[in-house]
């Protein structure tokens with residue numbers, strides 16, 4: 001079992017933005033969703049875990065080894081698909097993956113070739129292996145990004161906002177690929193897409209303003225809101241009244257009217273009906289409260 005322990009990690013950028021505020025988190029094997037709005041600090045945290053950025057304070061341990069003091073200890077066990085992995089030279093998918101494999105220290109030529117071809121097959125890029133990567137679609141590039149992240153069979157895999165900009169079909173294909181990686185390692189999926197976390201992750205945390213504001217299993221989060229979520233269709237113009245009177249979690253347009261969800265521990269009256277909570281409702285509730 002792998003364990004990643006993050007203790008009191010802080011980072012203030014030169015412009016004064018506090019990206020991480022004494023953040024602590026423990027993660028073990030499986031797919032872990034790190035959910036938070038834009039600017040919450042997810043990318044800053046992912047870059048620190050990948051050793052690309054230094055915290056001002058705090059510690060990161062991977063399997064009891066201090067990663068900040070000893071960054072090389074993690075390098076061999078880490079696969080990283082950053083948010084902005086997108087610039088490619090004019091070389092084929094095979095050649096580029098092979099080159100990255102050499103950089104990652106896969107020195108044995110025959111087993112390297114075997115692994116490169118297997119990963120191209122796993123990411124559904126085998127047929128395109130001789131095509132230049134810069135001609136790939138967004139979805140193919142992201143799948144290539146997964147292939148490079150999986151080189152060397154890493155024990156910690158970090159994917160930062162991987163489906164941003166993908167169309168629904170590509171996003172689905174990408175998520176299927178992630179779900180097949182296996183449970184024997186830690187996979188951290190950083191995203192603002194609640195649905196991706198719900199579909200893929202066994203454990204999750206919600207991050208806001210540089211801190212972890214909640215942590216648990218998606219199903220437990222949803223169960224915690226049973227009986228406390230209420231819905232009603234209202235006129236768009238009435239929204240401010242409802243915002244003032246109730247704890248409004250979301251307001252979604254539906255056939256020209258607004259479907260509102262509110263949080264209330266008892267029946268709020270006013271024609272509200274009980275609603276079945278979704279992870280999104282819990283997410284809005286948590287962001288609302290913090």
Ligand SMILES: Nc1ncnc2c1ncn2[C@@H]1O[C@H](COP(=O)(O)OP(=O)(O)OP(=O)(O)O)[C@@H](O)[C@H]1O
Nearest residue numbers: 013015017019036037038039040041042043044045
């Ligand atoms: N190099 C930097 N210099 C200054 N401020 C930065 C830098 N990188 C990030 N920030 C700021 O730090 C905060 C956290 O950014 P970060 O990118 O970590 O958040 P995020 O949750 O990944 O959001 P996004 O999904 O938009 O990338 C934001 O306010 C951002 O503007």
